[in-house]
Amino acid sequence: MRVPAVSPALSTRAFRLALFALCLVVITGAAVRLTGSGLGCSTWPTCHGHTLTPPWRYQSLIEFGNRMVAVLVTLATAAAVLGAVLRRPRRRDLMLLAAGTLAGVLAQAVLGGLTVLFKLAPGWVMAHFLLSMVVIAVGVVLVHRDGQPDGVGVARVGRETILVSRVMVGLTAVVLGLGTVVTGAGPHSGSTGVARLPISARDAAEMHSTLVMGLVGVTLATLLLLRPASAPPDVERKARVLLAVMVGQGAIGYTQYFTGVPAALVEVHIVGAVLVWLAVLRFHFALHTRVPDPAAAREATEGPEPDRAEPASALTPA
Numbered sequence: 001m002r003v004p005a006v007s008p009a010l011s012t013r014a015f016r017l018a019l020f021a022l023c024l025v026v027i028t029g030a031a032v033r034l035t036g037s038g039l040g041c042s043t044w045p046t047c048h049g050h051t052l053t054p055p056w057r058y059q060s061l062i063e064f065g066n067r068m069v070a071v072l073v074t075l076a077t078a079a080a081v082l083g084a085v086l087r088r089p090r091r092r093d094l095m096l097l098a099a100g101t102l103a104g105v106l107a108q109a110v111l112g113g114l115t116v117l118f119k120l121a122p123g124w125v126m127a128h129f130l131l132s133m134v135v136i137a138v139g140v141v142l143v144h145r146d147g148q149p150d151g152v153g154v155a156r157v158g159r160e161t162i163l164v165s166r167v168m169v170g171l172t173a174v175v176l177g178l179g180t181v182v183t184g185a186g187p188h189s190g191s192t193g194v195a196r197l198p199i200s201a202r203d204a205a206e207m208h209s210t211l212v213m214g215l216v217g218v219t220l221a222t223l224l225l226l227r228p229a230s231a232p233p234d235v236e237r238k239a240r241v242l243l244a245v246m247v248g249q250g251a252i253g254y255t256q257y258f259t260g261v262p263a264a265l266v267e268v269h270i271v272g273a274v275l276v277w278l279a280v281l282r283f284h285f286a287l288h289t290r291v292p293d294p295a296a297a298r299e300a301t302e303g304p305e306p307d308r309a310e311p312a313s314a315l316t317p318a
Helices: 008-034 058-086 092-117 122-146 159-185 201-226 233-258 263-286 294-302
Strands: 151-155 288-292
Touching (some): 008 058, 008 263, 233 263
């Protein structure tokens, strides 16, 4: 049976759809917690006892709706894997990255089920969010590599800028981690009677905001490094977008802090966290490009070069 082939343009759409779905499920998952619907379905993988469908209560419907979104995300990442496998020309790096997004989504489903079974204990909720950020990162790499040729990496900026960018990515990851601590200590637990972290929510928020200010400073320093280095215009543009998203996210964070942490603003803050993560990764990966490897391209089209025998004169003693 002839296996159908998928064009690079079609596989690109599948990869981008998968990344969008990975971001969407984080946002809908936050809505579940902020509406107090985290235990709207008290069991997993069923909703209540042996029943798969939810009762007609809004909290159960919200939680069940998020589970349906998770199913759609699984289908989207499975489509990305299929697109990578059937893509012509086929690329091994894209197949591995697409498979990584699907594996991450399946791991998210299991971790989400454990979070429900452990009654939304803060550690499980934090782990679930951070795993989502890891899977999103894999999706960003997938989309980025899809837009590059299969070849070797080449830096587009100086080494100092690349090192600062790595610091920025690591610092952003720490900021996201501290954000989950603020959530674990804060009032939006996802349901009634859920344990909170043994730390003051105010202290956690202050640590988080201090690190955010440092991150904004590093981003501003990176922008100052790019100008004299004559960085490519798209790199500078991504840096400006990143700085704007960070400043906006910081403004939302301070607003929610001084207004009593309303649920609607927290949801906006979650959206901002996803956008910051996307922006910092897109900027970091823009610092390199890939160029085709001439030897690999020649081998792919012509086959390996045959061994050449030494000339007879070289084998015969003088």
